[in-house]
Amino acid sequence: MRSELLDEMRPSLADIRMMLQATNEFFLRSVDSTNKLLDRDLVRTLIWTAIWTTNVKHITASHSNLEYGDLERLPPDELRQPVSVLALANSLRMPYETVRRHASALVSDGMATMIKGRGLLVPLNILEDSHTFDAISANHGNVIRYIGDLKRKGFDFRPYRKSSVRSTAAENPASCIRSVLRVHVDFIMRVVDLLNQHHDDDLTAGIIYTAILAANLAPHVGLPDAAAGLFPSDDCRRPVPVLAISNSLRIPYETARRYCGRLTREGLLRRVGNQGLIVPQAVQQQREDEETMRWNFRHVQRFVADLQRAGLALPVD
Numbered sequence: 552m553r554s555e556l557l558d559e560m561r562p563s564l565a566d567i568r569m570m571l572q573a574t575n576e577f578f579l580r581s582v583d584s585t586n587k588l589l590d591r592d593l594v595r596t597l598i599w600t601a602i603w604t605t606n607v608k609h610i611t612a613s614h615s616n617l618e619y620g621d622l623e624r625l626p627p628d629e630l631r632q633p634v635s636v637l638a639l640a641n642s643l644r645m646p647y648e649t650v651r652r653h654a655s656a657l658v659s660d661g662m663a664t665m666i667k668g669r670g671l672l673v674p675l676n677i678l679e680d681s682h683t684f685d686a687i688s689a690n691h692g693n694v695i696r697y698i699g700d701l702k703r704k705g706f707d708f709r710p711y712r713k714s715s716v717r718s719t720a721a722e723n724p725a726s727c728i729r730s731v732l733r734v735h736v737d738f739i740m741r742v743v744d745l746l747n748q749h750h751d752d753d754l755t756a757g758i759i760y761t762a763i764l765a766a767n768l769a770p771h772v773g774l775p776d777a778a779a780g781l782f783p784s785d786d787c788r789r790p791v792p793v794l795a796i797s798n799s800l801r802i803p804y805e806t807a808r809r810y811c812g813r814l815t816r817e818g819l820l821r822r823v824g825n826q827g828l829i830v831p832q833a834v835q836q837q838r839e840d841e842e843t844m845r846w847n848f849r850h851v852q853r854f855v856a857d858l859q860r861a862g863l864a865l866p867v868d
Contacts, residue, residue, distance in 0.1 A: 566705030571847045573704055575761050577697040578742045581690055586801050588686035593802050595653045601639055602663055603673035604736050606631040611733040617862050620730030625678055633670035644752040691728050694735050708865045711855050727862030734857040741850055759810045762800055764830040766791035782832050790827035
């Protein structure tokens with residue numbers, strides 16, 4: 552009986568593939584919400600995110616995460632752990648000098664502080680800023696939307712709903728908004744690591760590739776192949792202009808043009824006349840191999856379990 556239940560809960564490969572597409576869209580929305588807050592270089596935004604996430608990583612992974620879940624209740628600066636530039640560079644798979652330069656700019660702008668002999672810290676006053684509240688609210692909405700997308704794509708939430716644990720969000724959704732945010736961004740940084748691995752430690756290339764693929768497979772195109780979780784043919788992909796990618800990612804047009812040109816020369820993108828760029832079907836199939844899809848599924852499982860512990864109410868059947 553238990554074996555039959557497990558078989559019933561196990562998603563198909565097509566479902567897992569669709570979950571990877573949902574993760575890509577979730578990642579891009581999350582990056583955009585944070586980028587609106589900083590209104591800065593894309594890489595600098597992710598470095599800033601990595602700093603504050605690392606500062607509280609020990610809290611995110613502990614029972615204290617829910618203790619500091621309320622919008623008005625943050626871990627005090629003395630509980631935050633500074634992170635060195637070298638540790639950031641290693642975790643982000645970026646050149647040390649690149650991270651150092653962006654970190655120095657963040658310190659100059661007041662978005663982070665450097666504690667001598669210890670490392671970088673995003674101070675409490677920045678995280679309490681009203682603009683930060685807007686980004687938190689947007690990202691909370693991104694999480695709720697992603698959970699809905701996962702449900703529609705076949706994710707089974709039953710094993711993660713603990714009847715013995717009364718959801719904090721059921722009583723007061725605002726009581727876990729920060730605990731959910733920390734879990735959310737921890738998941739996003741794992742996606743960043745995967746993108747780095749797939750694009751030779753060039754995060755910008757990975758994000759641009761992902762943005763083009765997401766635009767090609769946008770849900771409103773209404774492709775039956777996409778709805779079935781299959782790889783649509785090149786003719787069914789919606790081309791996207793470089794300018795649209797530049798605008799959506801808030802990066803300079805010249806940067807987007809240069810990266811798109813390189814990715815095209817490498818065979819990862821194909822230009823469709825004057826309509827724009829696509830990720831060809833063959834490239835997507837090669838990049839989204841079974842190992843990658845199952846990697847994503849394992850981390851989605853971990854993310855959902857972490858969200859439940861962070862107090863988020865999970866969907867019911």
